[in-house]
Amino acid sequence: MYPSRFEYDAPKTLEEAIAILDRSGGEAKVLAGGQSLVPMLKLRFASPERIVDINGIPGLNHVRVDADGTLRIGALVRHEDMENSALLEKSYPTLAGAASLVADPIVRTRGTFVGSVCHADPQGDWAATMIALGGRIVAQGPNGRREIDMRSFVLGPFVTALAFNEIAVEAVIPGAKGTARGGYLKLERRVGDFATASVAVYLDMSGATVNRAGCALAGVGGRTIDANDAISVLNGKQLTDENIAAAAEAVADAADPRTDHRGSADYKRHIVKTFVTRILTGIARTEQKAA
């Protein structure tokens, strides 16, 4: 596997990296964990003239919570860091649920959370969690920083709202008003397989009542499916069997799978429905126990 010729830069600051991107006029690519970009280079699906390696830039590997409850994930936080984070384990069940299902343990040591979101693979796991959690991407370019809402970040398969001279420096996830609940379920054929279908669910709950429900799907459409509107039937409601069934039905309707060798469109929709039901039922049971 021999990629096309490319130039390689390893800048030491964000400003320098952005300047290189800017000069390259769209012919350069950012390299984070390399777990999607390097295979694409080797297969010659991508042949950028220049690679801008951001791994040497300090200050990009933080997972921290601001005073107002906002979670911030730096651009060099690896999947593995997400998996091992006690903070996520305790307070971010949607992220914690996905962390051990992204790729395989080897890939997880290199691949980054933000890189995965930027890659915008319709089967990617993290973009789905970000959409469900109402997250935003902080992009930095020659003219400074801006925040892009996840709902308008992924424009299509492998296409995002980032400009060619912008770097995603951070993912931002707003804190819950009440308690954060949620989960992530994925149907895969093998560890390290992309999703046949996966479901990210987030609930901001006060007592037994859902303040806001979030949901997104991977693997069941031409891009990450934003099912926030579908699951909003739960907003202001309790997790009764009927409400759960209605939500699962609505989310399954939002899926847009196609029939292929992993199964029929109907099967994948059925899996979505089953997974939404399982996550919500699991939360309802925990709530009951707590009450």
Place this chain on the structure above:
Amino acid sequence: MALDELKIGGMGASRRRVEDNRFIRGKGQYVDDIVLPGMLHMEILRSPVAHARIKSIDTSAAWEVPGVRLVMTGDTMAARNLAWMPTLSYDTQAVLATDKVRFQGQEVAAVIADDPYIAKDAASKIIVEYEQLPAIVNPMQAQDPNSPLIRDDKENQTNNKVFDWEIGDKSATDRAFADADVVSKIQLHYPRSHPSPMETCGSIADFDRATGKLTVYMTSQAPHIVRAAVAMVAELPEHMIRIVSPDLGGGFGNKVPIYPGYVISILASILTEHPVKWVEDKSSNLISTGFGRDVYLQGELALRKDGKILGMRMHTVSDHGAFFADAQPTKFKIGLMHSTFACYDVPAAHLTSEGWYTNKAPGGVAYRCSFRVTEAMFFQERMIHAAADDLGMDQAEFRRVNLVKDDMFPYRTAFGFLTDSGQYQKCLDLGLEAIGYSTFAQEQEEARKRGKLLGLGISTMTEPLGAGNSREYDIIGIKMFDSAELRVHMTGKAILRTGAKTQGQGHETTWAQIVAHELGIPADDIVVEEGDTDTAPFGMGTYASRSTPVAGAAVAMVARKIRAKARKIAAHLLEVSEEDIEWELGRFYVRGNQERGVTIQDCALAAYSNVPDGMEPGLENNAYYDPPNLTWPFAAYICKVEIDPETGVWDVLQFVAVDDCGVRINPLIVEGQIMGGLTEAYAMASMQYITFDEEGNCIGSNYMDYLLPTAWETPGFELYEVVTPCPHHPIGAKGIGECATVGGPAAFVNAVMNALKHTGVRNVDMPLMPNRVYEALQTGKDVSGMPPVKAG
């Protein structure tokens, strides 16, 4: 005093693999590690379409890339009469396409350049104009009289048929069916699978114009066959051809055929007068090199009400791709498919087979199996499972009634094989006990209350391993015996060479153990070398579990020849007559006076310094071994699964493997072979899927789609052993390298089918992906992996 055999690493010692010392340190020498002075690099341009006429090839832009030395097309090959080459099955295969391309991934042109990047850049600049033809992607389409003729290059080929073949007694079988109380039928597809060795195929051809010698470093499981074939195809004198197969990163049958890339690199070296390296990438290996299986299997059993099998009928329709490049013994067009039901007492049987060309990569390599026995045993065990259900009989009991009993050996099967030994019942019982068969029904009931479906599947089988004998088994006319050559040095250390070729089996470890067993020389004092045709004795290579049965036997025999000479030397040293010499491990002594003796090392020294008058000096010899029969290991694999009916996902709860491969040379290696084979069996049963769309595009042409199992999802396996020595093998060993890949898949599938029994579903074709299992549960109907058959 006799040595402790286990201490010197003899038979039965679980010696760590000596080759691993270099492998785990990254010090293996694979083809791609070899760098020769002035070496150039070759890249092959492959066809993007499955079936098309080549209208033109424009190579001018490729020639212009700096660093390009040579661009080759079919015309370059044709000018030397090398556009086509013979296959191992008496067919021909295009080296570089001249007229048409016949599968996606076929070799169309090659670029030779200073480095592999340049070669790749330049190859992408070659412009090929194709006129696309309809593609044929399965044997059902191939049969359609209106379908295009794939092999219009062959004289007298008027349709897409490769062969018709038949074996058995038709009329006796017809009578058995006429007498039957119950007839049970099944129809299956064994999907295409790829051996997928870690290391792809590759070669470095180095033609030296000054000496006229051609050296080719090559990823071959059978370097001597390659030498013979190159001598015949390239018309080079055989003594001027040296094939070196260095460390191999797995083979699994994938490295038995001779691929176009090897031949192109040879001509490229002759033309450029430089060594030329070709190493294909993973995707190329996956789409263009020998596949396994792809056979439609259907058949039926004639049964008596009490469960006795009276007769068996079977028909196979196999998909060979565009060139019949199977590596099968000449006489047997569909390999040893007729070994099916060899472990059962079946009075009458009849098998008919038809093979078809399609627009797919040539298939039919024996992927970790002894020539189609994987398909044979899968059919057998799926048929047995269905028949037991049809009769309403317990799965174990039905097998018990029909398995060949210990006192029936030697047993002649209806297809003429002679199975010679085994304790089938004992193996089965051991497995049933281990999996808790007697309490399974209760367990199943309890699981149902939790909303889960439990299933238990059995697969019992014996398989023919270790071809020859040479009367019946040959490949392109070369008889299937094997060889060993042993040189004992002055200080009692030794070098052993064989005609086999290790590729992960651990020959460097186990062959030394056989010598240690025969001569008492510690295994650590013996180095084993294979794969260089200039130094190794002639042999047919390693595949079909034949190394231990054939080459391993030759190792024992050559060691015995050495011992016979050493005995004479011992008599000379001890000044007694040879008749008065006794042998114990590592030492000769005078009968009646055990104290007076000499070690094998003493004899080795004397062989070079003090031989009796009239004796040739030295202590070396060779042995060619032509086995009297195949070896017949037996296996009972039993699997317990749990299905989540809401998703169709199934998990293996327990897997028990009982293997009887006769005497175990190195139990650790035997267990490794079984674990690896079961892992591959699990992969085929659960996840591996490579198929083609209507245009012949390969779906699943990379390793994100075609899945190799890892340690994370592979279930654990519990291993048990029974030992019935092979009656004709010098050390009582039978083949083991492939039992688990062959017998394993049916255990997984039978377990899932058992869990679905209440739905009336009889078959779900592999791979049993969750969507297929779910569909079966929902519809209560079989799920077929077969493509829809088009009406003619």
